[in-house]
Amino acid sequence: MPSHANNAQPLLRLSEFCVSFDGNVVVDSLSLTVNAGETLAIVGESGSGKSVSALGAINLLPDNAKVSGQRWLEETDLNQLGKRDWNDIRGNQVGFIFQEPMTSLNPLHRIGKQIGETLRLHQGLSGQAARTRAKALLEQVKLPRPDELLDAWPHQLSGGQRQRVMIAMAIANNPALLIADEPTTALDVTVQQEILALLKELRDHHGMGVLFISHDLNLVRRHADRICVMYQGKIQETGSVADVFNNPQSDYTKALIAAEPEGRPAEPADTTPLLTTRQLSVSFKRPRTGLFQRQPPAFEALKATDLTIAPGETLGIVGESGSGKTTLASAVMRLVASQGEVILGNATLSQLSGDTLRRQRHRLQMVFQDPYGALSPRMPVFDIVSEGLQFHYPNLTNAEVTERVHRTLREVGLPESCAARYPHEFSGGQRQRIAVARAIILEPELLVLDEPTSALDRTVQKQLVTLLRELQARRQLSYLFISHDLAVVRAMAHRIMVLKDGDVIEQGDCLEVLAAPQHPYTKALIEAAHLH
Amino acid sequence: MIFISSRLSPITLRRLAAFKANRRARASLWLFGVLFIVSLFAELIANDKPLVMKYDGQWYIPLLVDYPETEFGGFLPTRTDYLDPFVQQQISDHGWALWPIIPYSYQTLDMLMTRPSPAPPDRRHWLGTDDQGRDVLARVIYGFRLSVAFALALTAGSLVLGVVAGGVQGYFGGKVDLIGQRITEIWSGLPVLFLLIILASFVQPGFWWLLGIMLLFSWLGLVDIVRAEFLRARNLEYVRAAKAMGLPSRLIMWRHVLPNAMVATLTFIPFLFTGAIGTLTALDFLGFGLPPGAPSLGELAAQGKNNLHAPWLGITAFMTLAIMLSLLVFIGEGLRDAFDPRHVKQQQPPAQETKHA
Numbered sequence: 001m002p003s004h005a006n007n008a009q010p011l012l013r014l015s016e017f018c019v020s021f022d023g024n025v026v027v028d029s030l031s032l033t034v035n036a037g038e039t040l041a042i043v044g045e046s047g048s049g050k051s052v053s054a055l056g057a058i059n060l061l062p063d064n065a066k067v068s069g070q071r072w073l074e075e076t077d078l079n080q081l082g083k084r085d086w087n088d089i090r091g092n093q094v095g096f097i098f099q100e101p102m103t104s105l106n107p108l109h110r111i112g113k114q115i116g117e118t119l120r121l122h123q124g125l126s127g128q129a130a131r132t133r134a135k136a137l138l139e140q141v142k143l144p145r146p147d148e149l150l151d152a153w154p155h156q157l158s159g160g161q162r163q164r165v166m167i168a169m170a171i172a173n174n175p176a177l178l179i180a181d182e183p184t185t186a187l188d189v190t191v192q193q194e195i196l197a198l199l200k201e202l203r204d205h206h207g208m209g210v211l212f213i214s215h216d217l218n219l220v221r222r223h224a225d226r227i228c229v230m231y232q233g234k235i236q237e238t239g240s241v242a243d244v245f246n247n248p249q250s251d252y253t254k255a256l257i258a259a260e261p262e263g264r265p266a267e268p269a270d271t272t273p274l275l276t277t278r279q280l281s282v283s284f285k286r287p288r289t290g291l292f293q294r295q296p297p298a299f300e301a302l303k304a305t306d307l308t309i310a311p312g313e314t315l316g317i318v319g320e321s322g323s324g325k326t327t328l329a330s331a332v333m334r335l336v337a338s339q340g341e342v343i344l345g346n347a348t349l350s351q352l353s354g355d356t357l358r359r360q361r362h363r364l365q366m367v368f369q370d371p372y373g374a375l376s377p378r379m380p381v382f383d384i385v386s387e388g389l390q391f392h393y394p395n396l397t398n399a400e401v402t403e404r405v406h407r408t409l410r411e412v413g414l415p416e417s418c419a420a421r422y423p424h425e426f427s428g429g430q431r432q433r434i435a436v437a438r439a440i441i442l443e444p445e446l447l448v449l450d451e452p453t454s455a456l457d458r459t460v461q462k463q464l465v466t467l468l469r470e471l472q473a474r475r476q477l478s479y480l481f482i483s484h485d486l487a488v489v490r491a492m493a494h495r496i497m498v499l500k501d502g503d504v505i506e507q508g509d510c511l512e513v514l515a516a517p518q519h520p521y522t523k524a525l526i527e528a529a530h531l532h
Numbered sequence: 533m534i535f536i537s538s539r540l541s542p543i544t545l546r547r548l549a550a551f552k553a554n555r556r557a558r559a560s561l562w563l564f565g566v567l568f569i570v571s572l573f574a575e576l577i578a579n580d581k582p583l584v585m586k587y588d589g590q591w592y593i594p595l596l597v598d599y600p601e602t603e604f605g606g607f608l609p610t611r612t613d614y615l616d617p618f619v620q621q622q623i624s625d626h627g628w629a630l631w632p633i634i635p636y637s638y639q640t641l642d643m644l645m646t647r648p649s650p651a652p653p654d655r656r657h658w659l660g661t662d663d664q665g666r667d668v669l670a671r672v673i674y675g676f677r678l679s680v681a682f683a684l685a686l687t688a689g690s691l692v693l694g695v696v697a698g699g700v701q702g703y704f705g706g707k708v709d710l711i712g713q714r715i716t717e718i719w720s721g722l723p724v725l726f727l728l729i730i731l732a733s734f735v736q737p738g739f740w741w742l743l744g745i746m747l748l749f750s751w752l753g754l755v756d757i758v759r760a761e762f763l764r765a766r767n768l769e770y771v772r773a774a775k776a777m778g779l780p781s782r783l784i785m786w787r788h789v790l791p792n793a794m795v796a797t798l799t800f801i802p803f804l805f806t807g808a809i810g811t812l813t814a815l816d817f818l819g820f821g822l823p824p825g826a827p828s829l830g831e832l833a834a835q836g837k838n839n840l841h842a843p844w845l846g847i848t849a850f851m852t853l854a855i856m857l858s859l860l861v862f863i864g865e866g867l868r869d870a871f872d873p874r875h876v877k878q879q880q881p882p883a884q885e886t887k888h889a
C-alpha cells in the first residue's frame with residue numbers, strides 16, 4: 001500500500017472536537033489527523049457519529065448543531081472562518097462525495113453544466129474552457145464517451161457512473177482533502193471495487209488526503225492506510241490498518257472484527273420438496289412510446305425459473321440490484337402477476353385466487369428488507385404481531401392471542417413488555433425481530449426473506465442470522481433467502497442460485513458454488529465480496 | 533388524560549403537541565368552539581318566547597310547549613304572541629317570566645318599532661334591525677349556527693364520498709383508477725352553479741336540497757389527494773406485509789392505508805369547511821340559496837348591499853363572515869403545520885428525529 005505517511009504533512013487536524021444537537025452530545029472529544037497522500041478511514045456502526053464528525057469539520061451541519069474544539073486545515077484555523085471563507089474552502093480545498101449518487105446530482109441540469117459550476121465558482125472558468133476541463137475530468141474518472149456524457153442528463157447514467165461524476169466534481173479544483181462519506185454503499189459490489197480503485201488512483205496522482213467514512217470493515221481493510229474506530233461518538237481506537245485488524249485493543253473493535261457472520265445451517269432431514277416452481281416467470285408491459293406506435297415487447301423481469309426447496313432447507317438467491325431477486329420473491333408469494341406454477345406442499349398456489357388464496361397465505365410468510373418501512377408506525381407491536389393471527393384464527397380468545405404473541409416475542413428474543421410499545425422505540429435489529437415474529441406467529445412452512453439483513457449493522461446481522469438458523473432448526477422452516485451479501489448467504493443457505501438480468505446463471509450447493517464458481521459473473525461477485 | 537395519551541400513537545401525540553404550541557391556532561379553535569357551542573343553544577339566547585314563566589301559580593315552559601292565548605286571558609285560541617303588550621301586561625300582573633337575553637327570534641318582526649326599518653342599533657336591537665324589522669343580532673346567531681351546521685354536514689359527507697372514491701382508485705390502481713379518474717374528470721366539469729339555478733326554478737331549495745346538490749360535487753376535491761396517498765401507501769412494505777399475511781383488501785385499506793392517507797385529508801378539511809360556508813353564503817347572496825326567512829348570512833349581506841344607507845347590515849354581515857372564516861383558516865394553518873414533519877422537526881431535538889426518519 002503506497003503510504004506517504006512518512007513525510008507526513010498534516011492536512012486536517014481535529015482535536016477535542018465535539019458536536020452536540022440541542023444538548024445531546026453526538027461526537028465527544030474526537031481527535032484525528034489526516035495527512036497528505038493517505039487515506040484515513042472512520043469506521044463505526046450507524047449512529048456512531050462518523051458522518052456528523054466529517055460534516056461538522058467543514059461546517060455543513062444544520063444551525064442547531066453546536067461545534068466546539070480545534071479544527072485546522074493545513075495552516076488555516078477553521079474556527080476563525082466567516083461564511084464567505086467557508087464557501088471558498090468547500091469544493092476548492094475540500095472535496096466531498098456523498099453516499100447517495102441518485103440524489104446528489106441535480107436532475108434538471110446536464111452533467112457538463114454541473115461540473116462547470118464548481119469550475120466557474122472557484123477557478124473562474126467559463127464557456128469552452130470549462131467544457132474542456134470538465135471533459136478532462138470525466139476522462140480522469142474513466143467515464144466512457146466523455147463528449148456525449150457532458151450533455152447527458154443525470155437520469156441517463158447508472159449509479160456507478162453518477163458516483164464517478166460526483167468524484168469528478170469533487171476533484172475538479174484539485175482539493176487537498178477529499179471527504180468520501182460512504183461513497184459506495186448504494187452501489188453493487190462489483191461497481192464498488194471499481195470506484196474505490198479509482199479513488200485510490202486519484203489520491204496517489206494528486207497527493208490528496210482522503211477521509212473515508214464507512215461501516216464496512218472489509219472495504220476499509222483493503223482501501224485505507226489508517227483506521228479510526230468510532231462508537232457512540234467516541235474514538236475507540238486509532239492506528240494503522242494492520243495494527244487494528246491484527247491486534248485490536250478495545251473490546252468494541254474486537255467485536256466489530258469478529259462480527260462476520262459465520263457458521264452453517266443445520267442439514268434438512270427431509271428431501272421431498274415443500275416448494276416447487278415450474279417455469280415461473282414475470283414480465284411487465286412497457287408503455288407505448290406514442291399513440292400509434294406498436295406496443296414494445298414486455299420487459300422480462302424474471303425468466304422461466306424452476307426451483308425446489310425442501311422442508312428445513314434454505315435456498316439463497318444471490319444477485320446484484322435489478323437482477324430479479326425481489327421479483328422472484330414476490331412471484332413466489334403471489335404478490336405480483338406471474339406465469340408458471342407455484343406449488344406449496346399439496347396446494348398449487350398459482351391456480352388459487354381471492355379468498356382461497358388468502359386462506360393459504362399463513363403457510364408462507366415474508367420478511368422485508370427495510371425494518372423502518374415494514375412496520376406500520378401507527379400500531380403498537382402487539383397489534384402488528386397479532387393481526388394475521390386474529391384474521392386467520394378468529395376463534396382464538398383474547399387470552400390465547402396474548403399468550404401466543406408473548407410466546408412468539410420471547411422466541412425471537414424480545415421481552416414481552418415490548419408488546420405495548422410502538423415501532424419507533426426500537427432499533428433496526430429489534431424491528432427486524434418484530435417482523436420475524438409477525439411472520440412466524442402464523443406458523444408458516446416457508447419464510448421468504450428479502451434482504452432481511454442488508455439494512456443492519458454487522459454485529460446485528462450476525463445475531464439475526466443466528467436467530468433465523470435457530471428458528472429453522474426448531475420449526476423445520478424452509479427459507480427462500482435473498483441477499484446480495486455473500487458472507488450472509490454463506491452463513492444461511494444450503495443451496496444457492498445466482499441471478500443476473502432475470503436469468504438463473506448458476507445454481508448448486510452453497511459451499512461448492514462459492515469455492516468453485518463456474519460462471520464468470522459468479523466469479524466476479526465472489527471476488528468482489530472478499531470472503532474469508 | 534394519561535389513559536387517553538397511552539391510547540394515542542406517539543405520532544399523534546407529537547402532532548397534538550405541535551398544534552398546542554401554535555397559540556393562534558389554539559386560541560382560534562377555542563374561540564370557534566365556544567361560539568359554535570353557544571350558537572347551538574341559540575333558542576335560549578335569542579327567542580321571542582320566555583324560557584319559563586309562572587302564571588297564576590302555574591309553571592309554563594313556552595320555549596318547548598305552544599300555549600293558546602286563551603291561557604293568559606286572551607280572546608283567540610291561537611299561539612300566544614308573548615311580545616304582544618296585552619299578553620306582557622297579563623304576565624306581569626299574574627306572575628313573572630324569564631326571558632332570553634335577546635327577546636327576538638330570527639324571524640320575529642318587531643311590531644312596536646318607533647322608527648322605520650331598517651333601524652340603526654340601539655338598546656332595543658343591539659345590532660339594529662333589517663329592512664323587515666327583524667333583529668339583526670338574532671339572525672346572526674341563528675345564521676352562524678346554520679352555516680356551521682351546513683358546512684359540517686357537507687364536509688362530513690364529502691369526506692366519506694371522497695375517501696371511498698379516492699381510496700378505491702388509488703389502492704386498486706390500473707383500470708379501476710383509469711376509469712374512475714375519467715369519470716371524476718367529467719363529473720367535475722359539470723357546472724354546479726347552473727344546476728342550482730335550474731333547481732331553484734322548479735323546487736324551493738331548502739337546507740337538505742342544497743346540501744344534496746353541493747354534496748354531489750364537493751367530494752371531487754378530496755379524490756385526488758386521497759388517491760395519491762393510497763397510490764403511495766399501497767407499495768409500502770407494511771402494506772405488502774399485510775397482503776402477504778392474507779388480509780382482505782378492505783381490512784388493509786382500513787387499518788394500514790387509511791390512517792396514513794388521513795394526514796393529507798385532515799389538513800384539507802378546514803379549507804373544505806370554509807369553502808362550504810363561502811358557497812352557501814354566496815348562493816344566499818345571489819338569491820338561489822335557502823328559502824326566504826331562513827337566517828342566512830348571505831341574505832344579510834344582500835340586504836346590506838341593497839340598503840347602503842343602513843351600514844350596520846353590511847358591516848355586521850362582513851364582520852361575522854370575516855371572523856368566522858379567519859378563525860377557520862387559522863385552525864387550518866395550525867393543523868397543516870402540526871401534520872408537517874419538517875415543522876415538527878424545528879421544535880424537537882433533531883438527533884431524535886433522524887432516528888425515526
